[in-house]
Amino acid sequence: MARAFDIEPLDATFGAVVTGVKLAALDDTTWRDLHDAWLEYALLIFPGQHLSRIEQIAFARRFGPLEFDMAALSNVKADGTLIAEADNSDIIKVLKGNMGWHCDSTYMPVQAKGAVFSAEVVANSGGQTGWADMRAAYDALDDDLRARVESLAAHHSLRYSQGKLGHQPKQGSDYSGYGFHDGPVPLRRLVKVHAETGRKSLLIGRHAHNIPSMSAAESERFLQELMDFACRPPRIYYHDWTPGDAVVWDNRCLLHRATPWDLTEPRVMWHSRIAGDPVSESGLT
Template identity: 75%
Template sequence: MAPHFRIEPLDAKFGTTFGAVVSDIELSALDEATWRDLYAAWLKYALLIFPGQFLKRDQQIAFAKRFGPLEFEMAAISNVKADGTLRIEKDNDDVMKILKGNMGWHADSTYMPVQAKGAVFSAEEVPTIGGQTGFADMRAAYDALDDGLKAKVESLQAYHSLHYSQSLLGHETAKSDGEYSGYGLHDGPVPLRPLVKTHPETGRKSLLIGRHAHNIPGMAPEESRHLLQGLIDFACRKPRIYHHDWAPGDAVVWDNRCLLHQATPWDMTQRRIMWHSRIAGAPQSEAALAA
């Protein structure tokens, strides 16, 4: 039976290993048959892009909940304060530091006890230049490793910490200005995760790396940093990357279990308001290892 929507793989236009644009669909009014086809497409392509949806808050949350329980319902990713004024980039407050940190390749909530399953992300206001979101296919990256490196990384783990990744930007979380809610900047155990992850639904292997990963047990710190950065540099390049140019009303959903993503710079004298709904991971498959 043909799907109830139109799907155009990004491969046709951009030569990528993943991702698709979905049209002729209304995310706020999905019947069960359409939803099943859509979920199957999501597992296949890992990133689905829905132009012109203009989801209201309750509609985005309801759509995200189709994928499972939420880690949190909705958060603004924005340089606009709650009172409508712009953050000043040179002030470099805690929220600005997080916005800058997000420009490094990462997967969501690897620094939490349970890694996120995915996320729904939508655009309300976008700048005229910059502000794309990049995505990178860690399934294809793992597949492209030579046999020797595959064998090496299969046996390795790394710790994941938002304190660690933000500290590289000079973000001293102990001296927080209190404006950032502190999500992820917890004082609990630092999660330990394998460098190679098996997807719980597709069975495909992928690299689990990114800016939060550090301190591979059994390696000297410099050797660990060199290997992890080398993996990012190898993984996050064509044809395994796609950067989305946002238009107001766009929505995307990505599979956080096999993709990395990154924000990109923009002119921060221009407003950018994005909305993020994070889908919780299943503890059976997304929990950290016992350190």
């Protein structure tokens, strides 16, 4: 049976633009077809959706329980004024940190499954979101390197990745708790097997560090070389946002990042994070 929507693959190893569907009014058959496409392409882009917050949360919940319903990734205060870069704000420091390649919540006990992201206000230039296909990156490794990474694991920490930028969150700020916890630092294998598709991918990114069998310097160098190899064409895609766009991506096999923009311009994005399954998304014990 033909799909109820049109799908156009991106010029990359992953991703597709989906049109002819209204995410706020999905029937069950269309939802199942969208979910199948999501598992195949890992990133689905839906132009012109203009989802309300309630509609975005409802769409995200179709993929499973949420780690959190909705959070603004924005340099705009509640009163509409901009957060000044010179204010030494934790919010700006986290926005800057998100400009490095990463997977969401690998620093938490359970890694996120995916995310729904939408654009409300976009910058005049910059402020794209990029994704990188870690399935294709794994497939592209030579045999010796593939065998090596299969045997390795790395710790993941938001304190580590933000600390490299000189960021230690202020006590009591919005970012002083979540992710900056004092609990165990998860250890995760560098090769991840997708719970639903069975495909292997690299699990790396800016939160990864301290491979147990290496010195800190050797580990950092090795992980950076892997990232430099993985995050290059045809395994990357950068999206130029238009207000109303919505996307959903599979956090189990893609890295993502924001690109810089002029922080004197507003940018307001909405993020709903899909919780991972503790059976498949927990770290090593």
